[in-house]
Amino acid sequence: MIPIHSHSSQRKSLARRLRFRMLEDLRLRQGHRSRGNSQNGPKRLSAGTLRPSSRLVSSGKSLRLVLFLLLVSTPVPATAKTDFVQCGAHVKELAKNNSLPPEDIYTGPVKGPLGQAQNNENPALLLTFAACEKHCGSAPAFYKWEKASDTVTTWVLPLVGLVLQAPFESNNPRQTMFLVFRWVGSPIASMMYILWNMRVTRKCAIMVDRSIGVNERPRQASSFAALRDSLYLLSVMNQYELNICPRLPEHRIEAILRIGLFDSRPEIQRIRGRVAARIRRERCRGTVQILASLGWFLVAMAISIHRAFGDLGKNTTAHNLALGLLVCWLPVLIAATAVDRNPMDAHHVRTKLNRYLREIAVTEHIPGAFPGVAEPNIFGEFAGQGRIRWHHGAAHSMLRTLEAMPEMGRGWLEIYANTNWLTRNTYSPLLRFDSSQGLQMIASFLIVCSSSIGAFIVSYFTPTVGLGCRSGGYTIFGINAFGCLLMEMSAWVFLHPGKGRRVAQWVLRLCEFGNFCWLVYIIMAQTFGIYSSCRCMSSMWGGGTGYVNFESVQYFKSYGIERSWFLGTSITCVVSGIGILYVVEQWCTQSFLWTQDWDSAMNGLQQMRRWKRATAGPRWVFALVAACIVKAGCWVRSIFRREGLGGS
Incomplete structure (x- = not known):
């Protein structure tokens, strides 16, 4: 490899030759002009006379060409990016020869592994921020493609593959654009709505399973099949907005939904079964592709963890690991x-x-x-996967009424076989918020927050220890995502549907777009070395002291830096792993509800029952914890309600 100084010397010599050539051309043109003026005009050249070389190209073009070459060649040495590895070797050589000025050496407080190293016989060389810019330059040392392609193949391509497997709507580029901004810019709120819908389908699957005995295998033409169609249609209807207005009041919509879903008359059951079969056929597949993309991301995570904790990595491998931890919520979503x-x-x-x-x-x-209303349309826009803010589905009220019915234990369908058990004249509001939905909000917050915290810990405690460009950027992303959630929930509570909600929606779209752009900037900065500068390497955010070190990762590992890496990696991987396992488990236990083939659906139902029997202990523990959280929330609300009544 040719050293950098040899390239700069070649460029300087080329620039000198070009300047000399330009001066020679100018002298020739001046000589021609002076001879022409002395003889009262230029002489006509004979056919055999050679033309001077300066006349082959017009003077203006020649001058512009030379100036262009000068502009291309001469500024290169002034703006060349210095490699921090070579700069560190040069600075260490100056310190070894006692040629480094004392004011360039940092002597202030040092945190982390470098602080322990300063107490040894051979302390690490620490350079002040000003000295770093003096010796290494202030511009970022952009990575070469060999180094940038490592991040591209490890993280960027798996992330793009995951995003492309998301359930977008075809022929709707505007909605697709807003949806990408929403999923990536506001992941907590997006995941919260998706987990709510998963909870609805989970309840539907549980009600269908508990309607018959444990060892029963019902026929296709049975009341169990009709109930399976009804609750599957209810889960699909929950993904659409309700067109509630003065001409379509809420209680009338609820009445028609009850009859359309649960009326036991043969003609209605026949039409309902036909509609359910058609919708099952039109359900998006693509599960294998999603699992393949998810597996690719998990393999990339395993490779990044191995390279960070193994003996192959540099500091950049730890920062690549932090980047992967930051987006670990994406495969869950x-x-x-x-x-x-x-x-x-x-x-x-x-x-x-x-x-x-x-x-x-x-x-x-x-x-x-x-x-x-001549042709009423009960359902409006599609709201699945968190597409629509402040979405109230139709399923919650129906399921609450179903759960409140007496004798709803195992085999309850036989008790209500000959009655229209859900078409009676009862009314429970459709647009009712369930307090237990707070569990999904907490779960989505923990998944996204654990990813940001894990990435923050890895980058913060990687020397130079402190709040810098990377750890500060991860913090900003997490705070922005939580801020989008707070604004969306506040608008849901305090704003009524209308102009206020429309204004809030555009404000949220701008915030989500800004957070999306910030995450893209973080990925690009880590990929191409924008963070590789003295300012970012000195961790000067938050009033940091500002110093730079040039030690290798092996030097840091000898002082136990892997403990902080292990802590950050464990926090993110445990929480995200639980989230992925929960989603996969829900898919396996609910898939019999939307499986089109009857025999496959019944086999899935039997496998689901065996799985639940095998995991009864952990399920009981999780159910107990969830019940305690819900009761605590009810207790807090009752206290605030009493205080409000007492104050009035």
């Missing part, structure tokens, strides 16, 4: 969308559902249910 899966054509499915309910409500069984 993408895997969760596979459970909360959308139809291939959401608008076509909405048309089918509206036509089915309109046929039942208007023409046959509830005449005059919607006065003044």
